[in-house]
Amino acid sequence: MGERVASQDLVSVENLAIDFSTSYGDVRALSGVSFSLKAGEVLGIVGESGSGKTVACRAILKLIAGNARVRSGRILFEGRDVLGMNGAELGHFRGEQAAMIFQNPSTHLDPIMRVGRQVAEAMVEHEGISWNDAQARAVGLLEDMQIKDAPRRANAYAHELSGGMRQRVMIAAALACRPKLLIADEPTTALDVTVQAQILDLLRTIRQQRNLSIILVSHDLGVIAQMCDRVVVMKDGAVMESGTVEHILRRPEHDYTRRLIASQPSLLTPSSRATHPTSAPHLVVDNLSVTFHPGQSLSGWALRKPAQTIKAVDGVSLQLRRGGALGIVGESGSGKSTIARAIVGLLKPQQGRIEVDGRTLAPSLDQRRPEQVRKLQMVFQDPFMALNPAFTVGRTLEEPLRQHRICSDAEIPGRIAELIAKVELPKELLERRTTQLSGGQRQRVGIARALALEPEILIADEVTSALDVTIQAQILGLFERLRRELSLTLILISHDLGVVRYLCEQVAVMRHGQLVEYGATKDVLDSPREAYTRALIAAIPRLPAPERPLVHIS
Amino acid sequence: MTDLVQHTGPTALRRLRSLPLTLIIGGAITLAWLVVALLAPALTSYDPIAVDVMRALKPPSAEHWLGSDAIGRDVMTRIVYGARCDLAMAFFGVVGPIIFGTIIGLVSGYFGGRMDALLMRILEVTVSFPYFVLVIAIVAVLGPGLKSYFISLTLVNWVSYARLVRSQALVLRGADFVLAARGMGLGHLRIMLFHILPNAIIPSIVFVMTDAVLTIVLGSSLGFLGLGVQPPTPEWGAMIAEGQTYLTTAWWISIFPGLAVCSLALGLSLAADGLARILHTGP
Numbered sequence: 001m002g003e004r005v006a007s008q009d010l011v012s013v014e015n016l017a018i019d020f021s022t023s024y025g026d027v028r029a030l031s032g033v034s035f036s037l038k039a040g041e042v043l044g045i046v047g048e049s050g051s052g053k054t055v056a057c058r059a060i061l062k063l064i065a066g067n068a069r070v071r072s073g074r075i076l077f078e079g080r081d082v083l084g085m086n087g088a089e090l091g092h093f094r095g096e097q098a099a100m101i102f103q104n105p106s107t108h109l110d111p112i113m114r115v116g117r118q119v120a121e122a123m124v125e126h127e128g129i130s131w132n133d134a135q136a137r138a139v140g141l142l143e144d145m146q147i148k149d150a151p152r153r154a155n156a157y158a159h160e161l162s163g164g165m166r167q168r169v170m171i172a173a174a175l176a177c178r179p180k181l182l183i184a185d186e187p188t189t190a191l192d193v194t195v196q197a198q199i200l201d202l203l204r205t206i207r208q209q210r211n212l213s214i215i216l217v218s219h220d221l222g223v224i225a226q227m228c229d230r231v232v233v234m235k236d237g238a239v240m241e242s243g244t245v246e247h248i249l250r251r252p253e254h255d256y257t258r259r260l261i262a263s264q265p266s267l268l269t270p271s272s273r274a275t276h277p278t279s280a281p282h283l284v285v286d287n288l289s290v291t292f293h294p295g296q297s298l299s300g301w302a303l304r305k306p307a308q309t310i311k312a313v314d315g316v317s318l319q320l321r322r323g324g325a326l327g328i329v330g331e332s333g334s335g336k337s338t339i340a341r342a343i344v345g346l347l348k349p350q351q352g353r354i355e356v357d358g359r360t361l362a363p364s365l366d367q368r369r370p371e372q373v374r375k376l377q378m379v380f381q382d383p384f385m386a387l388n389p390a391f392t393v394g395r396t397l398e399e400p401l402r403q404h405r406i407c408s409d410a411e412i413p414g415r416i417a418e419l420i421a422k423v424e425l426p427k428e429l430l431e432r433r434t435t436q437l438s439g440g441q442r443q444r445v446g447i448a449r450a451l452a453l454e455p456e457i458l459i460a461d462e463v464t465s466a467l468d469v470t471i472q473a474q475i476l477g478l479f480e481r482l483r484r485e486l487s488l489t490l491i492l493i494s495h496d497l498g499v500v501r502y503l504c505e506q507v508a509v510m511r512h513g514q515l516v517e518y519g520a521t522k523d524v525l526d527s528p529r530e531a532y533t534r535a536l537i538a539a540i541p542r543l544p545a546p547e548r549p550l551v552h553i554s
Numbered sequence: 555m556t557d558l559v560q561h562t563g564p565t566a567l568r569r570l571r572s573l574p575l576t577l578i579i580g581g582a583i584t585l586a587w588l589v590v591a592l593l594a595p596a597l598t599s600y601d602p603i604a605v606d607v608m609r610a611l612k613p614p615s616a617e618h619w620l621g622s623d624a625i626g627r628d629v630m631t632r633i634v635y636g637a638r639c640d641l642a643m644a645f646f647g648v649v650g651p652i653i654f655g656t657i658i659g660l661v662s663g664y665f666g667g668r669m670d671a672l673l674m675r676i677l678e679v680t681v682s683f684p685y686f687v688l689v690i691a692i693v694a695v696l697g698p699g700l701k702s703y704f705i706s707l708t709l710v711n712w713v714s715y716a717r718l719v720r721s722q723a724l725v726l727r728g729a730d731f732v733l734a735a736r737g738m739g740l741g742h743l744r745i746m747l748f749h750i751l752p753n754a755i756i757p758s759i760v761f762v763m764t765d766a767v768l769t770i771v772l773g774s775s776l777g778f779l780g781l782g783v784q785p786p787t788p789e790w791g792a793m794i795a796e797g798q799t800y801l802t803t804a805w806w807i808s809i810f811p812g813l814a815v816c817s818l819a820l821g822l823s824l825a826a827d828g829l830a831r832i833l834h835t836g837p
Contacts, residue, residue, distance in 0.1 A: 341733075344737050345737070346733050346736060346737060365736055365737070365739070368739075370739050373737070373738070373739035374738075374739065376737075377737065377738070378733075378734070378737050380730035380731075380733065380734055381730065382730055385729050385730040385731060386730040386731055386734060387731050387734075388731045388735075388748075388749050388752075388753070389731075389753060390748075390749075390752035390753055399735075399738070399740070399748075400738045403738060403739060403740055403744075404738075404739065446734070449734065449738075450734075453738060
């Protein structure tokens with residue numbers, strides 16, 4: 001690759017090293033990163049959090065933070081040195097030559113500006129055309145982004161649009177001045193899989209229509225495999241390896257790349273499961289309904305309007321045997337977390353019964369007996385919110401032990417050591433504050449805390465969705481082991497069908513608070529009956545199975 | 555705390571150096587005033603109260619470093635003894651409000667619903683009175699003096715802390731770690747004390763430093779109006795008031811106690827700034 005003439009490249013990043021100066025000294029963000037992109041190509045950058053992939057692609061637009069120092073290297077865009085550009089040059093370069101879209105479209109759109117105007121703004125700024133002309137072209141662009149009823153949508157504010165719609169608006173705004181390069185930084189990570197599939201489709205279409213070059217940053221190898229011609233694998237601020245998609249996926253040379261591929265949930269092989277053919281169900285959820293009343297307004301009360309209600313869960317029934325594992329899947333807002341909270345007693349259902357070992361539980365946590373509370377534990381989604389930041393790890397684990405008098409006071413240190421070993425963390429962490437841990441470590445502490453109470457049923461609510469894939473694979477392995485060793489009954493809530501397939505023998509597909517499909521994982525995922533389940537499965541970006549040839553649109 | 559005891563010597567020094575500069579300077583100023591207040595009798599040989607008309611209105615000199623006032627009392631001596639009174643005002647003026655306000659805010663934010671609605675209406679009624687007028691009115695009813703000053707501050711100033719703590723508690727009660735604590739079967743009191751409070755109190759700790767400054771200023775103002783500390787007890791605000799008539803001829807009577815108020819206020823605000831920086835980023 002080295003012998004190619006540089007002028008053929010649209011972008012070339014050469015030996016880029018960037019430090020961030022902090023109060024603790026310089027922190028290296030990138031060390032000697034090089035990659036290039038030819039016109040019309042789609043380049044994928046894949047890596048985990050902290051790998052430097054976002055810094056690298058922001059640097060292409062010279063969008064680097066004030067405390068960033070470029071230590072070496074340069075970035076050439078059509079032969080021009082980007083890092084040497086002054087403010088006025090950058091003003092033209094950004095938007096007219098290269099543009100960027102971000103992970104979270106809701107924070108990158110101005111909440112008090114109509115979206116059409118936000119798309120038009122760049123055209124007025126860069127091309128000096130009138131607001132009216134720009135507005136008309138903005139509507140046309142929104143139509144190109146396959147937004148239905150574009151003239152009306154252009155008058156909407158960002159909060160009135162769905163996440164997928166906002167990302168379309170972001171893409172329209174980025175493309176307003178016909179840039180040659182679009183940098184997409186995790187453009188679909190915040191979206192549901194079906195919406196993700198639509199956005200990726202859209203990117204493919206506009207790429208062909210406009211002969212656009214794209215740099216796609218993602219942690220999801222599945223997305224990269226579907227979209228890109230070439231891939232750069234990054235870790236700890238350095239490029240591990242780069243090459244064609246075919247090459248990286250089929251013949252990865254670097255250990256890390258191999259590990260990354262092996263960690264993809266769709267490639268995890270389900271392990272053989274111990275079956276418990278005992279007849280009595282361990283947990284029964286019968287016709288559960290949860291309704292939210294999002295606060296009645298004073299004027300509504302004065303006018304005697306009925307309060308607004310939202311049915312989050314609508315007549316859901318589930319059954320689990322001892323030692324069984326049920327996966328609940330569905331998109332955001334489908335009511336999966338609400339079910340979990342109702343089972344644990346954090347929410348009071350309006351209707352329905354929850355039974356453990358044939359005994360009906362009181363709906364509210366305060367009315368349940370301590371023994372019933374202890375048996376039913378939950379692990380939470382966001383590892384950064386799930387632990388008390390004022391506690392040390394040791395204290396986090398000690399509290400439940402004391403509360404339920406799981407063991408005598410003298411046995412507590414020993415028990416804590418056992419717990420921390422069970423989740424494969426070093427004992428030294430016990431002294432640390434929970435804020436000093438990484439996401440994966442925190443999630444393990446969260447699991448250890450739930451296990452401290454020796455529960456019989458464990459509900460895991462999207463426990464891996466905030467984690468990197470390699471960490472996710474480790475946590476899933478941990479669950480699998482714990483299930484086998486402790487014969488836990490497990491409910492796993494996830495939006496990722498790969499995760500569910502790996503861990504659960506039963507799956508429930510939810511939509512708008514209702515069960516769409518419920519049955520054995522094999523049956524539901526391999527031969528889905530409902531159209532919605534089929535759409536959900538089809539939308540998952542997968543790595544191609546090793547024996548099939550790689551096909552992708554280019 | 556145990557950490558600090560274990561690592562003395564170089565480690566403690568490194569720790570001190572890693573603190574924000576504003577906290578070090580602010581803390582040093584505040585600490586210096588505390589030392590002055592404690593060692594007052596050792597720092598000066600004059601009596602802060604005794605009248606000596608022969609020495610009245612002397613400008614700063616070797617004998618009276620900061621001059622003497624209209625009835626011959628040494629200004630520096632009165633400032634040094636006044637530090638006791640003003641520091642006590644700063645401290646006790648915020649203790650009542652922070653305790654009372656935190657309890658109300660915690661209960662209000664954690665339980666929400668009707669309890670919250672009721673407590674917040676009471677709060678709004680309190681806020682709807684003009685602040686100074688309310689403090690002065692309560693002091694006037696209870697009679698002048700430090701005790702009524704503290705009582706009136708507690709009755710009026712709790713609202714700031716209640717609001718700060720409530721807003722934090724409202725967010726924290728829905729946080730996963732609080733739900734996790736509930737899911738483990740922990741009681742409401744335990745959750746409020748160990749899970750909500752330590753995380754909700756941070757803005758209040760920062761605010762308390764600023765509030766202490768305001769408390770001193772308010773106490774001084776009351777002293778100025780004759781509703782605070784009663785003469786002849788040395789108090790900075792009262793001293794400024796006494797010197798007012800001589801401002802053109804004997805400026806030192808008012809200016810030096812004024813500088814004392816300013817420096818303590820500066821010290822506390824700098825400390826607050828530094829504290830905010832540590833607490834918000836974590837240790």
